Amino acid sequence: MPLIITAGKRTSKRGVYSCVSVHRLSAIAALVLALGSHIASGGPDDAVTRDPDAFNLGVLGAEGNPTKEPSGIKIAAVHKEGPAAAGGLQEGDHIIAVGGATFPKNKDAIHAFVEFLEKASSRKGATLTLNVLRAGKHEAVKITLPFLGPHVSSCPSRCVRCEKMIDGSLAFLANLQKENGAFESKLGGTSGAVVVTSLCGLALLASGSTPEDGPYAEHIRKAMSFVTENAGKDDKKGREAGEPNWNQTNWSLGYAPIFLVSYLKKKDDPAIRKRLEEISAKIVENQERSGGWAHGPGGPNALNYLELEVMSNVCLTALGLMNQIGIKPPGEAVERAIRYVEECSDGGGGVGYSTRDGQKGMGDPGRTAGAIVALWTLGRQRHPLFGKMAAYYTMRIGDLVNGHVSPVMHCTSGGIAAHLLGPKVWAKFMQPFRLEFMAARRPDGGFSARPTEETRQLRSNTDRSLGDAWTTASYLLILQLPKGRLAF
Numbered sequence: 001m002p003l004i005i006t007a008g009k010r011t012s013k014r015g016v017y018s019c020v021s022v023h024r025l026s027a028i029a030a031l032v033l034a035l036g037s038h039i040a041s042g043g044p045d046d047a048v049t050r051d052p053d054a055f056n057l058g059v060l061g062a063e064g065n066p067t068k069e070p071s072g073i074k075i076a077a078v079h080k081e082g083p084a085a086a087g088g089l090q091e092g093d094h095i096i097a098v099g100g101a102t103f104p105k106n107k108d109a110i111h112a113f114v115e116f117l118e119k120a121s122s123r124k125g126a127t128l129t130l131n132v133l134r135a136g137k138h139e140a141v142k143i144t145l146p147f148l149g150p151h152v153s154s155c156p157s158r159c160v161r162c163e164k165m166i167d168g169s170l171a172f173l174a175n176l177q178k179e180n181g182a183f184e185s186k187l188g189g190t191s192g193a194v195v196v197t198s199l200c201g202l203a204l205l206a207s208g209s210t211p212e213d214g215p216y217a218e219h220i221r222k223a224m225s226f227v228t229e230n231a232g233k234d235d236k237k238g239r240e241a242g243e244p245n246w247n248q249t250n251w252s253l254g255y256a257p258i259f260l261v262s263y264l265k266k267k268d269d270p271a272i273r274k275r276l277e278e279i280s281a282k283i284v285e286n287q288e289r290s291g292g293w294a295h296g297p298g299g300p301n302a303l304n305y306l307e308l309e310v311m312s313n314v315c316l317t318a319l320g321l322m323n324q325i326g327i328k329p330p331g332e333a334v335e336r337a338i339r340y341v342e343e344c345s346d347g348g349g350g351v352g353y354s355t356r357d358g359q360k361g362m363g364d365p366g367r368t369a370g371a372i373v374a375l376w377t378l379g380r381q382r383h384p385l386f387g388k389m390a391a392y393y394t395m396r397i398g399d400l401v402n403g404h405v406s407p408v409m410h411c412t413s414g415g416i417a418a419h420l421l422g423p424k425v426w427a428k429f430m431q432p433f434r435l436e437f438m439a440a441r442r443p444d445g446g447f448s449a450r451p452t453e454e455t456r457q458l459r460s461n462t463d464r465s466l467g468d469a470w471t472t473a474s475y476l477l478i479l480q481l482p483k484g485r486l487a488f
């Protein structure tokens with residue numbers, strides 16, 4: 001089953017990248033974040049990264065890219081700490097076999113290798129020999145892996161090893177919080193920081209800490225303060241003096257309530273509730289005539305487009321969750337917004353980038369998952385589009401990791417949708433995602449972004465540029481969904 005691509009190989013014939021070729025520029029801008037998006041060093045600070053957009057290799061403490069002839073993995077970076085460095089693996093080493101066994105030709109080399117590492121590290125005192133080509137010569141590199149215990153078939157649920165991994169990553173994430181409560185965002189100014197901080201707040205709430213109890217109570221409260229204060233702040237000059245409109249505030253207006261509603265469900269607070277009422281009104285005020293939303297108010301953006309469907313998913317989810325705690329949006333706003341989502345689909349359930357020519361109906365699973373979550377939070381599971389979207393999403397679940405602009409965001413929407421749609425869909429989601437998260441998890445606790453064909457083409461990986469807090473919180477949020485501690 002071609003669930004996951006190998007790097008550089010396109011498995012999706014239509015849909016996933018369609019808006020890249022049609023609207024290359026809007027592709028770059030489609031998240032919060034268009035400004036100055038370029039690849040930032042994605043690994044921990046100590047990584048020496050010649051290829052800044054390589055795959056993290058799980059517990060090894062290194063990054064690499066799959067190769068075809070010979071089948072294997074070329075090492076792009078060795079982290080300063082970790083089994084790879086301790087064993088003397090070097091940047092440029094080409095792993096062509098492990099313990100004399102070559103890589104399977106018909107399998108994703110990264111996944112095959114990570115699966116092997118996970119199994120090896122489930123045994124005490126596991127040493128393995130990596131057969132590498134170094135400067136044209138065959139070398140054997142001995143690696144000793146830490147003993148991390150076995151996984152179970154229901155990972156991450158009921159898995160002691162996954163629980164420990166999650167605990168380590170929560171601590172890593174909490175450590176990234178700044179004094180003012182914000183979590184680092186390398187893109188998007190204040191709007192970007194609100195988005196990332198909201199996500200981090202959710203990831204910490206998902207662990208079971210509340211605003212009052214648990215190891216991350218204070219982090220959650222500080223995140224809440226930052227988000228409440230800064231959601232919707234117009235931090236881009238944009239509309240003034242005829243400058244290009246880079247306004248991105250709809251992202252922060254959408255993400256803030258998604259965090260704050262889960263917060264309020266743990267601890268009610270009239271002041272936050274009042275703030276949410278303002279945010280709800282602002283979201284409705286910023287709705288475009290079509291029923292959809294743009295990155296922000298003020299008309300077409302600097303790339304001359306207005307609405308994008310993912311924005312509607314976020315705003316609708318926010319309105320749906322606020323509605324659940326009694327903050328009701330005007331009925332018409334929601335109806336118009338749902339009609340807009342319908343207009344972006346081709347009638348078959350796949351939701352496209354927008355209603356524009358060449359984008360309407362060019363569905364992809366992440367965007368469709370986002371619309372599923374939105375309709376679910378609004379209680380519209382009986383809407384005719386819902387069942388179609390669920391069927392489409394379930395069929396295309398394996399393409400999530402190739403999602404447009406921010407595959408990590410697609411995976412988060414995809415994980416939430418799968419969780420809502422029930423155990424069968426969750427199991428189908430986890431089947432490919434299991435090895436994705438194990439590959440992405442670094443020994444230091446952070447999760448790294450991975451390359452896709454799109455990030456290679458654009459020489460820009462938005463997930464990586466957004467930084468460690470974004471990727472780590474996203475993975476943590478997904479992995480903790482089975483605990484059922486969030487508002488969805």
Ligand SMILES: [Zn+2]
Binds near residue numbers: 150151152155160163
């Ligand atoms: Zn596990």
